[in-house]
Amino acid sequence: MRKYSLLLQLTMILSLNWFSSGETSPVIVAKVNQDAITLEELEARLKQTTGQSGASQEPELLKSQALSSLIVDKLVAQKAAAMDLKSDTTFQRLKQDHMLNYVFLQMYRKYVSSLITLTPEEIEKYYYENKETTYKTPEQVKVSHILLELEENPEIKDPDKRSKEAIQAVLKKAEEIKRRAKTEDFALLAKIFSRDYSTVPRGGNLGYQKRGQLLPQFDSAAFAAQPGDVIGPYQSQHGFHIIKVFDKVAEGYKTFDEKLQKEIEKKLRGEREMKRNQVFLDSLASLASYDFNDQILTPPETTKVEDTIWCLVVNKTDTVRAKDAREELYNYTLYNRTGQLTLEQKKDFFRTKSIWTQLKILQQVAKTLGYFDSPETHQEEKRFTLEQADSTIRAQAVPNYNPSPEEIQDYFESHPELYTMEFPLHVYHIIFDDSSTAIAVRDSILAGADFVEMARKHYPGETEFQEVAYDLGYISNYEMTEGFHEEANQLQVGEVSQPFKTFLGYHLIKLIDRKKDKTLQEVTPPITGILKEEYKKKSEAEWEANLKKGAKIRIYQEALDKVDLSKLGSDTTSPEPGIQ
Numbered sequence: 001m002r003k004y005s006l007l008l009q010l011t012m013i014l015s016l017n018w019f020s021s022g023e024t025s026p027v028i029v030a031k032v033n034q035d036a037i038t039l040e041e042l043e044a045r046l047k048q049t050t051g052q053s054g055a056s057q058e059p060e061l062l063k064s065q066a067l068s069s070l071i072v073d074k075l076v077a078q079k080a081a082a083m084d085l086k087s088d089t090t091f092q093r094l095k096q097d098h099m100l101n102y103v104f105l106q107m108y109r110k111y112v113s114s115l116i117t118l119t120p121e122e123i124e125k126y127y128y129e130n131k132e133t134t135y136k137t138p139e140q141v142k143v144s145h146i147l148l149e150l151e152e153n154p155e156i157k158d159p160d161k162r163s164k165e166a167i168q169a170v171l172k173k174a175e176e177i178k179r180r181a182k183t184e185d186f187a188l189l190a191k192i193f194s195r196d197y198s199t200v201p202r203g204g205n206l207g208y209q210k211r212g213q214l215l216p217q218f219d220s221a222a223f224a225a226q227p228g229d230v231i232g233p234y235q236s237q238h239g240f241h242i243i244k245v246f247d248k249v250a251e252g253y254k255t256f257d258e259k260l261q262k263e264i265e266k267k268l269r270g271e272r273e274m275k276r277n278q279v280f281l282d283s284l285a286s287l288a289s290y291d292f293n294d295q296i297l298t299p300p301e302t303t304k305v306e307d308t309i310w311c312l313v314v315n316k317t318d319t320v321r322a323k324d325a326r327e328e329l330y331n332y333t334l335y336n337r338t339g340q341l342t343l344e345q346k347k348d349f350f351r352t353k354s355i356w357t358q359l360k361i362l363q364q365v366a367k368t369l370g371y372f373d374s375p376e377t378h379q380e381e382k383r384f385t386l387e388q389a390d391s392t393i394r395a396q397a398v399p400n401y402n403p404s405p406e407e408i409q410d411y412f413e414s415h416p417e418l419y420t421m422e423f424p425l426h427v428y429h430i431i432f433d434d435s436s437t438a439i440a441v442r443d444s445i446l447a448g449a450d451f452v453e454m455a456r457k458h459y460p461g462e463t464e465f466q467e468v469a470y471d472l473g474y475i476s477n478y479e480m481t482e483g484f485h486e487e488a489n490q491l492q493v494g495e496v497s498q499p500f501k502t503f504l505g506y507h508l509i510k511l512i513d514r515k516k517d518k519t520l521q522e523v524t525p526p527i528t529g530i531l532k533e534e535y536k537k538k539s540e541a542e543w544e545a546n547l548k549k550g551a552k553i554r555i556y557q558e559a560l561d562k563v564d565l566s567k568l569g570s571d572t573t574s575p576e577p578g579i580q
Contacts (some may be wrong), residue, residue: 028557030067032074033552037067039562045070046563053423059565067560072258075547095381102380103371112277116269123264127256135254139211141222142247144186144204145232147196148174149239154494156448158567162573169450170240174233178242181230195239208249218243282352284361288315290351292460296322298343301330312350318360320350329355391533403531411527412520419518423474425488426513430455430470431505438499438506445496451510474515 029041045066057065085091103167127135148170158160173193181189185201194200206214214222218234225231225245233240254260291313296305307323314320332349333341341349350357366372403411414417428451432438439482441454455470481502491497492512499506 004093027559027562029242029556029563030071031552031554031556033078035074035078036072039559041070042066042560042563056570062524063560063563063565065500071553072544072547075551076390076393077386079393079547081388083392084393085385085389088570091392093380094388095384099372099377099381100359101361103377104367106371106376107362107366107369108277111274111280113269116272116276117267118142118269120261123261123268123302124256126264126268129261131253134376135260136179137249137252137254139223139251140244140249141207141225142208142249143206143214143222143387144190144200144244145196146177146181146186146190146194146204146242146244147239148177148193148233149195153448154449155347155446155496156352162450165450169453171233174242178232180242181242186230204244214235217241258580281358281362283492285357288351288357288361290314290347290357291316292347292350297325297346300340301326301333310502312357312359314360317364319494320354320356320360324356325350328354340464356568379521398536398539401532401539403528403533403535407531408524408527412523418524421515421517423476424515424517425511426515427472427488428452428470428510428512429472430458430508431460431469432458432499432508435501435506438508442496442499442505442508445510451496474513492560535573 026036028036029039029042030037042063046062049062049066088223106570111300150163150166150170152162152166153161156165177189177193187205190204191200194204196204196263199205207224211223212219215234217236217237218232221231221234222243222245223241227245227247230241230242230244234243235241293309293311296309296311299305305322305326307321309322310318311322311325328343329346329349332353333339338345369402371377430438432441437458441449441458445451445454452470456467459469475485481504483500485498486508487497487507488509488511491509493511493514495511497507497509499508501507
């Protein structure tokens with residue numbers, strides 16, 4: 001009895017040790033039919049989601065969305081595994097092409113790329129042999145610019161006078177900006193004043209430029225300047241440019257660092273692999289046997305024959321048909337401008353240059369060597385089949401949809417707030433204490449004086465305020481004093497109003513721009529995109545609901561609560577900094 005008791009204790013101890021020494025069982029957060037979703041899978045999906053969205057959403061919502069996407073993935077995978085694609089001719093053709101490419105890649109790695117050797121000494125030698133021609137870096141400057149455009153006064157009838165005054169005004173403005181650029185942030189000034197809208201978002205930055213890449217009007221001056229210099233203005237067909245030089249890079253050579261060594265290695269390896277691959281293919285082609293159908297090959301390629309009739313048999317096994325042979329010969333003669341080939345030239349082409357022949361030979365060699373029957377190939381075939389079935393199922397989520405003209409018009413009419421301009425009028429204005437001064441200033445403006453200069457002279461307040469206060473930007477009827485918008489709305493673009501009074505004083509208004517309400521034709525493309533996106537979301541929701549019908553889905557809340565939501569977004573990679 002004692003022996004039995006000791007044996008039982010020993011057995012229990014060994015059992016406990018065996019269980020404790022094994023790996024910890026995964027925590028299951030959900031089950032979808034027979035498949036489990038583990039805590040590890042959920043956390044990995046959450047990390048992927050927060051990496052894409054920057055964890056901008058609520059953590060609990062992110063967790064719910066991540067779990068939902070995993071449930072959908074399991075359901076799609078289960079449906080894909082049960083899907084029979086044997087009768088799908090499109091899939092069978094795709095699978096055949098994919099498996100041929102897969103097998104050829106395995107052969108290429110074994111008989112070509114793995115046999116290429118490249119030493120550090122060879123890489124270094126290539127660098128110094130090509131240093132002058134390939135790795136020399138030219139002199140460069142890093143510059144930013146502010147572009148000012150001419151703004152001619154349409155009320156000045158004399159074109160010469162109108163142009164002259166516009167140039168004088170822009171030069172005066174340029175000199176003022178240039179003065180401020182010596183002490184203020186150039187990028188900020190560019191965002192305020194520049195009319196080169198392609199560079200405004202990055203503060204006028206043109207990046208590093210080589211000699212001859214800048215406009216000829218200021219190319220040499222930019223290279224003659226020193227970092228920190230503000231030069232100009234220079235006139236071009238675009239307007240007047242103020243330039244700031246931020247950096248200069250002298251002529252030199254690319255550093256032979258690790259990055260460049262890898263680039264050279266990749267280049268040399270690619271060249272050697274190409275040569276080695278050609279030797280490999282030529283050796284196989286030289287050992288092959290070819291049976292030609294002289295009767296079909298002798299006439300010109302334009303001669304009509306049945307597409308399926310044979311032209312060539314390789315190694316007594318694989319046949320090249322007339323359609324493929326004719327197309328390949330035609331493309332070869334067209335590209336190389338060889339003219340009509342003789343029968344012997346055609347035979348030589350198929351022995352040495354034909355892609356079809358090479359594919360047939362490679363396929364035969366792969367079969368002989370057992371590549372199509374290897375476990376790796378069968379695994380890849382299984383993976384590809386499941387991937388294609390998965391894609392087929394997911395494609396059903398969003399059927400093709402293009403909104404009708406009636407749907408687009410209905411959306412347009414039901415969303416007037418999106419397409420009616422709330423702030424349609426861009427106005428300049430000057431306010432006066434008395435009407436006589438307002439009348440006199442208006443007369444001066446009509447005689448040719450600049451509205452902005454008059455505003456700076458007569459606008460009340462400090463100089464800094466006068467510089468900007470005249471420009472009210474785009475205004476609406478709801479934000480202005482009574483009668484102001486009505487006066488402005490009566491003007492044509494470029495017209496100056498008569499003086500009119502509000503409780504603030506006497507006003508002069510100049511209408512600079514008028515935005516019109518959007519027409520249906522203008523907004524049809526964006527509305528089409530909106531409707532397509534709405535349809536997509538609705539279709540995906542219906543598809544997902546149908547996918548879940550009849551499925552046994554169980555959520556384990558206790559396990560789900562173990563997800564540490566406080567760490568969401570902490571491991572995400574910061575985006576690379578943009579060009580400074």
